[in-house]
Amino acid sequence: MAKRRERGQQTDRGAPRRPQRKLRSQRTSPAAVPKPHPEGERLQKVLAAAGVASRRECEQLILEGRVEVDGTVVDTLGTRVRLATQEIRVDGESLRPPKLLYFAVHKPPGVVSTARDPSGRPRVIDLLPPGTPRVFNVGRLDMASEGLIIVTNDGELANQLTHPRHGVEKIYHVQVAGHPDTEVLGQLRRGMYLAEGFTKIKHVKIKGRKKKSTILEMVLDEGRNREIRRLLARVGHKVQKLVRVAIGPIRLADLPPSGVRQLSRNEVDGLRRTIQQISRREVKRS
Numbered sequence: 001m002a003k004r005r006e007r008g009q010q011t012d013r014g015a016p017r018r019p020q021r022k023l024r025s026q027r028t029s030p031a032a033v034p035k036p037h038p039e040g041e042r043l044q045k046v047l048a049a050a051g052v053a054s055r056r057e058c059e060q061l062i063l064e065g066r067v068e069v070d071g072t073v074v075d076t077l078g079t080r081v082r083l084a085t086q087e088i089r090v091d092g093e094s095l096r097p098p099k100l101l102y103f104a105v106h107k108p109p110g111v112v113s114t115a116r117d118p119s120g121r122p123r124v125i126d127l128l129p130p131g132t133p134r135v136f137n138v139g140r141l142d143m144a145s146e147g148l149i150i151v152t153n154d155g156e157l158a159n160q161l162t163h164p165r166h167g168v169e170k171i172y173h174v175q176v177a178g179h180p181d182t183e184v185l186g187q188l189r190r191g192m193y194l195a196e197g198f199t200k201i202k203h204v205k206i207k208g209r210k211k212k213s214t215i216l217e218m219v220l221d222e223g224r225n226r227e228i229r230r231l232l233a234r235v236g237h238k239v240q241k242l243v244r245v246a247i248g249p250i251r252l253a254d255l256p257p258s259g260v261r262q263l264s265r266n267e268v269d270g271l272r273r274t275i276q277q278i279s280r281r282e283v284k285r286s
Contacts, residue, residue: 040080041155043067046088049134049153050095066091098133102268103151104250108257113140113149124149127258138162142226147172147244148252150263160275161247167221167278171246173207174216174228176237180206184235192234196224201231213240248274
């Protein structure tokens with residue numbers, strides 16, 4: 001009993017207590033639990049993206065009953081929400097939607113596209129200005145490749161850009177060993193099978209020739225892992241350099257390696273229009 005009293009005294013003298021957790025009897029019945037948003041993100045991810053705390057700490061906040069969605073306490077993990085259309089409160093304080101940010105980044109070789117890297121290698125997000133809120137890459141480039149990557153915190157646009165259904169075109173300039181002939185280019189256009197299934201280049205043409213190599217311009221509307229390198233290896237031409245120069249209407253242009261610039265409103269609107277046009281074409285085909 002003495003130990004318990006001592007602990008209680010230490011608590012009283014220490015950091016302020018957290019807001020008292022609501023009793024089960026005080027909470028809204030299961031029938032009143034907010035309906036999950038079908039296009040939303042997991043609640044703990046939304047909280048972490050807004051800078052409330054780390055993902056794990058946000059999960060603990062939810063389990064402690066300190067988070068409300070549309071006036072209802074949510075104390076189970078997995079609920080999907082949309083901050084733009086739902087009211088979310090943490091300890092009674094309203095969570096505001098983060099300002100949407102859009103960047104074009106020129107990823108140089110040797111930089112990884114992953115959000116976390118146990119080896120401590122430089123990441124694309126490390127190239128952004130200090131103090132940039134939490135953002136993520138739209139798609140990836142392998143470590144040896146370079147070129148354009150879009151970085152944003154707009155989850156809806158990112159999903160649309162990467163979803164196979166939309167097929168947003170990406171343009172690459174690829175230097176390969178040797179001189180591919182017309183038959184090789186035709187084979188790339190006709191396609192071939194990889195481990196994941198059948199794949200093909202939407203468009204390919206010769207952009208330039210060197211003494212022992214050729215520069216190809218290649219257009220893809222899908223994004224399988226190392227797809228270009230694997231396809232060219234199948235037809236006997238090793239990739240020496242690969243640069244992504246465009247994603248939809250966004251161009252790399254003269255942005256230098258490791259360079260970063262914010263996309264303009266017109267560029268973001270252009271991305272959305274591209275997605276809408278592709279969606280309309282898909283509807284007509286079906």
